[in-house]
Amino acid sequence: NFISLTDMLKAKDGDFFISDWLRNRNTIEYLGIWESIYNPSFNYGEFAIIKSQAGLNSYKLSVKDWVEKTNSIGIKATTGRYGGTFAHPDIAFEFGIWISPEIKIYLIKEFQSLKDDENNRLKIEWNIQRTLAKVNYHIHTDAIKANLIPKFLDKSKINFIYANEADLLNLALFGITAKQWRDENPNTDGNIRDTATIEQLVVLSNLESLNSVYIHQGQSQSELYRAFQKTYLKIKSKRKT
Structure with missing residues (x-):
């Protein structure tokens, strides 16, 4: 059920990089909250270290590093012909909002319609x-x-x-x-x-x-x-x- 963040980038005009989104402090906080809800094996110690460094100009974080350090289950990166970065829909939506504020409007309207x-x-x-x-x-x-x-x-x-x-x-x-x-x-x-x-x-x-x-x-x-x-x-x- 994971959504390809790589394909989402291909469909969007402009220069956007998953690594830039991942090093954002707001992104790290969101991912940490999501993992705390759904992942009993989440490594909070490593998460605290990453969170303290997130947002700094010199800080870089790859999906692979994030998964290995925190034992994350919400996002993953694969290699090969059909490889790419994939995320749970909750996280993919958050990524979509980052690359396109319009998506946030559509999500809010859809939520209101469902309610x-x-x-x-x-x-x-x-x-x-x-x-x-x-x-x-x-x-x-x-x-x-x-x-x-x-x-x-x-x-x-x-x-x-x-x-x-x-x-x-x-x-x-x-x-x-x-x-x-x-x-x-x-x-x-x-x-x-x-x-x-x-x-x-x-x-x-x-x-x-x-x-x-x-x-x-x-x-x-x-x-x-x-x-x-x-x-x-x-x-x-x-x-x-």
Whole structure:
């Protein structure tokens, strides 16, 4: 997967030399950071010596010297008919930026485009899960209406029963009630469920379905809470795995 720095030079007008790029202090620092991340056998002692001399007018460093002294794995030089200097894509990009600042602009724009695409996909997935949770919410409230709300109960008490059942799920999933969340986030629009992660919405839709079943079965709130906590922890563990 290595990229030929030699071929990159051939495609670029002007006089550029890999040795000039390699003796640059910024280059040495970049290579050192890259090796520290990916190379457990990197020779930090030799790297420190090279870094202290990099940038001096009299200092020269070849790829071969760099590899032999530091035990580098990110760049290499080969001889023969198909020889040249080759580098890992991370390092080749850095080299490309050195010979052509335009490449840096293209990389930044490409990165921004990929992040925009990723954010759009996550937003769509979140909306789907939020819609699913809302659908299950109606199944949940229908079960409450059929089993927990007596006839001729006034509206304020009916709303309290709905809120109480919703908070049972909120406590199991978020650890706080809707009112506690509003008190802690007075300047945030929406409600506690609008700020949920995709994983939390998946769990929420499952808990709402379970709660409708448990309500029909006549289980107490303490039994429901323990069941929800157990289910939430089980789903959370599977998601991590």
